[in-house]
Amino acid sequence: MTTKTPTTDGTATAKADTAPATPLVPLPHAAARAITVAGSALALVGTFLAWTWTDEFPGNLTVTGYPGGLQVLTLVGAALTLLFALSGYGIRGLGWLTPGGTNSPVVLSALGVLGTTGYTMGAISQELGGLVNLEPGAWVSGIGSLVAVVGALGLPVDQPYDKDAGRPGPWGRFRHSLTAPEPGRAEELPSWAEILIIAAGFGAGLYVFAYGIGTEYSELFVGFLITAGFGFTAVTRAGLLKRLSALTAKHRNVTLAAAFVAAICFPFTQSNDQFALIGANILIFATVALGLNVVVGLAGLLDLGYVAFLGVGAYAAALVSGSPQSSIGVHFPFWAAVLTGALASLVFGVVIGAPTLRLRGDYLAIVTLGFGEIFRITMNNLNGNSGPDVTNGSNGIPNIPDLEIFGFNLGLPHNVLGHELTRSGNYYLLMLLFTAIVVLVFRRSAESRIGRAWVAIREDETAATAMGINGFRLKLLAFALGACLAGLAGTVQAHVSYSVTPEQYQFAGSVPPNSAFLLAAVILGGMGTISGPLIGAALLYLIPAKLQFMAEYQLLLFGAALMLLMRFRPEGLVADRRKQLEFHDTGQLDVPDDKPLPDGATGVAKAGA
Amino acid sequence: MTTTTAPTTTTVLDASDVTMRFGGLTAVRSVDLVVNSGEIVGLIGPNGAGKTTFFNCLTGLYVPTEGKVAYKGTVLPPKPHLVTQAGIARTFQNIRLFANMTVLENVLVGRHTRTKEGLWSALLRLPGFKRAEQESRERAMELLEFTGLAAKADHLARNLPYGEQRKLEIARALASEPGLLLLDEPTAGMNPQETRAAEELIFAIRDKGIAVLVIEHDIRFIMNLCDRVAVLVQGEKIVEGPAEVVQADERVIAAYLGTPFEGAPGQEEAAEVEAAEAHSTTEGDDK
Ligand SMILES: Nc1ncnc2c1ncn2[C@@H]1O[C@H](COP(=O)(O)OP(=O)(O)OP(=O)(O)O)[C@@H](O)[C@H]1O
Numbered sequence: 069m070t071t072k073t074p075t076t077d078g079t080a081t082a083k084a085d086t087a088p089a090t091p092l093v094p095l096p097h098a099a100a101r102a103i104t105v106a107g108s109a110l111a112l113v114g115t116f117l118a119w120t121w122t123d124e125f126p127g128n129l130t131v132t133g134y135p136g137g138l139q140v141l142t143l144v145g146a147a148l149t150l151l152f153a154l155s156g157y158g159i160r161g162l163g164w165l166t167p168g169g170t171n172s173p174v175v176l177s178a179l180g181v182l183g184t185t186g187y188t189m190g191a192i193s194q195e196l197g198g199l200v201n202l203e204p205g206a207w208v209s210g211i212g213s214l215v216a217v218v219g220a221l222g223l224p225v226d227q228p229y230d231k232d233a234g235r236p237g238p239w240g241r242f243r244h245s246l247t248a249p250e251p252g253r254a255e256e257l258p259s260w261a262e263i264l265i266i267a268a269g270f271g272a273g274l275y276v277f278a279y280g281i282g283t284e285y286s287e288l289f290v291g292f293l294i295t296a297g298f299g300f301t302a303v304t305r306a307g308l309l310k311r312l313s314a315l316t317a318k319h320r321n322v323t324l325a326a327a328f329v330a331a332i333c334f335p336f337t338q339s340n341d342q343f344a345l346i347g348a349n350i351l352i353f354a355t356v357a358l359g360l361n362v363v364v365g366l367a368g369l370l371d372l373g374y375v376a377f378l379g380v381g382a383y384a385a386a387l388v389s390g391s392p393q394s395s396i397g398v399h400f401p402f403w404a405a406v407l408t409g410a411l412a413s414l415v416f417g418v419v420i421g422a423p424t425l426r427l428r429g430d431y432l433a434i435v436t437l438g439f440g441e442i443f444r445i446t447m448n449n450l451n452g453n454s455g456p457d458v459t460n461g462s463n464g465i466p467n468i469p470d471l472e473i474f475g476f477n478l479g480l481p482h483n484v485l486g487h488e489l490t491r492s493g494n495y496y497l498l499m500l501l502f503t504a505i506v507v508l509v510f511r512r513s514a515e516s517r518i519g520r521a522w523v524a525i526r527e528d529e530t531a532a533t534a535m536g537i538n539g540f541r542l543k544l545l546a547f548a549l550g551a552c553l554a555g556l557a558g559t560v561q562a563h564v565s566y567s568v569t570p571e572q573y574q575f576a577g578s579v580p581p582n583s584a585f586l587l588a589a590v591i592l593g594g595m596g597t598i599s600g601p602l603i604g605a606a607l608l609y610l611i612p613a614k615l616q617f618m619a620e621y622q623l624l625l626f627g628a629a630l631m632l633l634m635r636f637r638p639e640g641l642v643a644d645r646r647k648q649l650e651f652h653d654t655g656q657l658d659v660p661d662d663k664p665l666p667d668g669a670t671g672v673a674k675a676g677a
Numbered sequence: 678m679t680t681t682t683a684p685t686t687t688t689v690l691d692a693s694d695v696t697m698r699f700g701g702l703t704a705v706r707s708v709d710l711v712v713n714s715g716e717i718v719g720l721i722g723p724n725g726a727g728k729t730t731f732f733n734c735l736t737g738l739y740v741p742t743e744g745k746v747a748y749k750g751t752v753l754p755p756k757p758h759l760v761t762q763a764g765i766a767r768t769f770q771n772i773r774l775f776a777n778m779t780v781l782e783n784v785l786v787g788r789h790t791r792t793k794e795g796l797w798s799a800l801l802r803l804p805g806f807k808r809a810e811q812e813s814r815e816r817a818m819e820l821l822e823f824t825g826l827a828a829k830a831d832h833l834a835r836n837l838p839y840g841e842q843r844k845l846e847i848a849r850a851l852a853s854e855p856g857l858l859l860l861d862e863p864t865a866g867m868n869p870q871e872t873r874a875a876e877e878l879i880f881a882i883r884d885k886g887i888a889v890l891v892i893e894h895d896i897r898f899i900m901n902l903c904d905r906v907a908v909l910v911q912g913e914k915i916v917e918g919p920a921e922v923v924q925a926d927e928r929v930i931a932a933y934l935g936t937p938f939e940g941a942p943g944q945e946e947a948a949e950v951e952a953a954e955a956h957s958t959t960e961g962d963d964k
């Protein structure tokens with residue numbers, strides 16, 4: 069290890085007298101680990117017993133000898149806990165599981181098991197009326213998971229406290245026990261093995277994602293969220309994610325291909341058209357979010373009306389789709405419709421950008437918000453009464469026919485490799501092609517002279533212009549490119565959803581692709597990254613779609629989630645290399661404050677001079 | 678004014694009658710200044726004299742109320758990116774790096790005007806793209822070697838120590854291949870050793886054939902470095918000439934020590950020097 073990392077190795081915490089960090093539960097190390105192992109084994113065994121007596125509770129938890137529904141989640145979580153705990157014994161062949169933290173993953177996964185099991189027990193009691201509905205199996209797993217958590221909290225802590233932070237209280241100690249040091253450098257593996265690991269990683273990712281989309285009742289989805297959330301954090305703390313991302317950074321093209329293949333496989337894991345539709349909608353949302361990331365993440369232009377560009381693309385495609393309600397009545401082939409949509413968005417982007425991009429910061433945000441609403445209201449008014457009849461006003465353009473590409477009708481199910489590919493599955497694959505294009509465009513433009521100029525403008529526009537960058541032109545370029553990408557996605561969206569109406573393109577609404585959610589997906593996922601907005605969009609679409617019983621509180625929960633995220637992980641779920649350094653900087657030399665003093669107010673004077 | 682002083686030198690910068698008013702305040706009042714090729718010219722003056730404002734007028738960050746600025750005989754439009762394109766690069770008094778970009782990326786941004794690859798070239802990875810990118814990288818690394826920052830190419834700019842941030846700003850400005858470099862207090866906040874190194878760097882820049890116009894409060898630095906010094910007081914250029922002559926000029930002494938500025942700048946400087954020296958001695962003890 070280098071001298072720079074002030075952390076001790078996870079296993080080296082035995083020297084408890086020198087390391088000031090103490091576990092929350094005072095237990096001898098050996099006893100704590102034994103208790104953890106026993107508890108999680110108990111929880112695991114419990115899943116093979118009946119948890120309730122009636123199959124009224126969804127998922128049928130009445131069978132002994134075969135776990136089902138939520139029990140499977142407890143089983144997986146308990147197995148994970150067991151593996152991490154055993155890895156701490158130094159058992160040969162398990163050491164690779166915990167290159168980073170050894171014990172915090174155990175705590176986290178044990179908490180996940182307790183959460184899932186506890187939630188299930190609560191849900192059973194609540195839905196069936198009382199604790200009497202719980203069979204012994206539930207108690208076995210519940211007590212087992214509780215014991216495992218207690219044991220895990222008695223395990224030595226992975227890293228010492230901050231030297232100058234002082235001794236934290238119980239809550240601080242609890243939070244500290246969930247942290248872990250970064251893993252050291254990995255051993256070199258042959259590259260075929262590394263590629264295999266990447267493939268396995270994406271395979272696992274696809275499996276988890278497909279499982280989440282395929283959850284058939286909201287209890288299972290909540291359980292999935294708990295298990296996946298804790299499991300993911302545990303895997304991160306164990307250092308496995310760092311290892312994987314080191315590999316993906318090394319083999320970037322392989323990673324891109326693996327991600328693409330995993331995404332192609334998705335519709336083949338779904339036999340239910342409804343779930344494939346969720347997949348297609350997630351892709352649309354994610355693609356538009358990635359387009360917005362060019363504007364917000366790279367060039368730093370806060371655009372609050374971005375969904376209008378999606379709308380322009382969708383309306384353009386709908387008008388030339390041959391829909392009987394279209395006021396134009398032409399039927400372009402798909403490629404021409406795509407070009408029309410993208411071009412219309414591009415023109416709209418330039419027309420809106422040219423006057424507004426002379427503003428900076430908050431002013432730009434407000435004006436784009438206004439233009440977004442103007443688009444929606446205009447579409448509403450072009451109805452023959454308040455204006456010329458172009459868009460049928462609030463009725464929109466319905467009956468958009470299904471696409472036919474090379475004689476392949478996307479509206480009909482097809483049998484591919486023995487699997488029935490439904491309509492939504494077809495559109496999913498078509499949309500995936502567009503997502504791939506947008507990913508490529510984002511990546512290539514970001515890693516070029518133009519992309520660097522965008523980031524420079526985001527960082528300090530005055531300095532950027534003083535380095536010879538034509539600020540206005542490059543901002544307009546980012547704005548237009550972003551608009552064009554959203555327009556592309558819009559052309560597919562019009563066909564997927566059969567109809568376009570103005571209400572689909574609001575600033576904030578309950579159905580995802582709207583400006584607020586797009587921005588949230590970018591910020592939540594991680595600005596300036598490729599995978600961030602994709603993951604953010606998937607979460608933001610999936611959670612409301614799966615938990616429809618709380619639709620009324622959706623915006624409230626959404627706000628709360630954003631606030632928590634900004635508090636605990638301001639750089640978003642996926643950290644940009646730069647952002648990570650920006651927010652969690654360590655061990656660097658005397659860094660001057662972010663913005664020193666305004667330089668004779670050069671920025672202000674430019675407008676006034 | 679465009680006539681050359683000697684057959685071998687040419688006029689690089691010719692600012693004539695530059696005036697900048699902010700409402701009722703005239704920050705710069707009809708200042709003329711000429712910089713010839715191969716020259717290092719100093720611009721000094723008390724705090725608030727209008728030196729930075731004059732720089733901003735030269736580089737198009739401010740549109741001067743009156744006057745014009747010509748670079749190698751052509752009058753410059755007051756647009757910063759066109760000024761840089763024409764061949765004038767600058768640094769800022771309060772460092773303005775792209776804090777969250779790496780050191781190398783900062784310098785690459787400086788190459789913006791000297792490269793042509795547009796969006797299409799980047800998206801389609803046209804044949805010239807790779808070569809241009811490679812060339813830019815090589816040029817940028819050369820400049821980092823030149824300024825002694827090559828080892829830190831992959832660090833974030835914000836994580837560099839103060840002195841190196843100043844050097845990086847110079848490297849970034851040099852990346853635009855300027856014929857004239859404007860430095861706004863390049864040694865502010867530096868200790869004496871760093872200041873010495875900065876002097877060497879500026880001489881090396883001059884030897885590359887780049888004319889330098891430098892604002893500085895450190896009189897010793899100006900004396901060592903400059904062929905010619907202009908003094909700005911309350912927006913007006915009061916004296917211009919060789920450093921020794923200017924230093925002895927009583928109007929300059931009056932401006933620095935005279936009634937309106939009683940003692941303040943001198944005391945500040947003395948404190949600064951003292952602090953710097955204290956710093957350097959503790960460093961010496963460490964070794
Ligand atoms: N944008 C502006 N609007 C109004 N007044 C300004 C503006 N910029 C500068 N000034 C004023 O112009 C005068 C000259 O300022 P300037 O920054 O050019 O001084 P300076 O010579 O660079 O001083 P220092 O040595 O402290 O850097 C000051 O009185 C300042 O307040």
Ligand SMILES: [Mg+2]
Pocket residue numbers: 728729730770
């Ligand atoms: Mg100044």
